[in-house]
Amino acid sequence: MPVITTIADLKRLHKRRTPKMFYDYAESGSWTEQTFRENTSDFDQIRFKQRVAVDMTNRNTASQMIGQDVAMPVALAPVGLTGMQCADGEIKAARAAGKFGVPFTLSTMSICSIEDVAENTTNPFWFQVYTLKDDDFMKRLFDRARAAKCSAIVITLDLQIMGQRHKDLKNGLSAPPKFTAASIADLATKWGWGIEMLQTKRRFFGNIVGHAKGVTDPSSLASWIAEAFDHALDWERVAQLMKMWDGPVILKGIMDADDARKAAELGADAIIVSNHGGRQLDGALSSIRALPAIMDAVGDKVEVHLDSGIRSGQDVLKALAMGAKGTYIGRAFVNGLGAMGEKGVTSALEVIHKELDLTMALCGRRDVNKLDKDILLIPQDFEGRWQ
Secondary structure (H helix, E strand, O other), X not given: OOOOOOHHHHHHHHHHHOOHHXXXXXXXXXXXXXXXXXXXXXXXXXXXXXXXXXXXXXXXXXXXXXXXXEOOOEEEOOOOOHHHHOOOXXXXXXXXXXXXXXXXXXXXXXXOOHHHHHHXXXXXXXXXXXXXXXXXXXXXXXXXXXXXXXXXXXXXXXXXXXXXXXXXHHHOOOOOOOOOHHHHHHHHHOHHHHHHHHOOOOOOOOOOOOOOOOOOOHHHHHHHHHHHEOOOOOHHHHHHHHHOOOOOEEEEEEOOHHHHHHHHHOOOOEEEEOOHHHOXXXXXXXXXXXXXXXXXXXXXXXXXXXXXXXXXXXXXXXXHHOOOOEEEEOHHHHHHHHHHHHHHHHHHHHHHHHHHHHHHHHOOOOEOOOOOHHHEEXXXXXXXXXX
């Protein structure tokens, strides 16, 4: 068993073990991947203020996200195709999150269904939905989430149309996948992954196949996806979708102060500052760079979370110190899942937690709920360059 000290360690194992088309799906962005890269590089521009001779005993990383107790202000982000990184991947990730004490968010485009995850885990999880045109399907999706005792809904607003991801096109990643000679040759080298996939019945989009009208098998899925997303989405439609759910609602994909204000006015319990991990609008600001203006606009009106670019506990600390009340890891936990299954997700969470805890202490703070910008050194042009 290799010694895991960073998310990068898990990423290397993930790449070695998982077929290229699925690894690239996780580790890529749209178009030139500028935003994908800057999501992480902009975090690197922020520095910490080291403090000494400060009492570091009795440190606390426990907090709350939308009123739910968490071991640290980190949730597992919704990631599509998680069950192709590792057999039954969504179930394994949800189990690891539940045991660690952080929320797991299941994607609509998951391989394991809502029911699969609910039947094989003990902790309530969050469910992410896209803005789809079919009201009947959406209502049934919400009903299924209620039956599974999901404790919150995350509505993704930034995928009315799908950004072009060059690596996915070249790898033949579609629904269902279009295998090329190169991808078949690659699959043949990933025998451990293949053996596990042969042992599970969950290999297709479990929330869609058999549930959406006209989608009875994987071959009919592509045409449904092409027509399903609501290109006419507006804030009135967002309000309608929110009313379909009788519990906490989180709106994901907010990158503009005016959009944040509108989300707060609609009564969202939280918003997620997110550019979809750099997989939608290439050339958009990084999430951490967009955060200050959104905090200024709505920081006291709605709970603000941050997603996209977080690869370490230090990144988590920077986002929290800049005002976010919660953060999300996507690629970081997927790296762990692809590397070592459930144990890998646990390792990812342990790495993030240790980095968060130790860095907080070395900055002279003991409580994750009492952070502010005073622990940071932020470039003078970081928050104002683009205004």
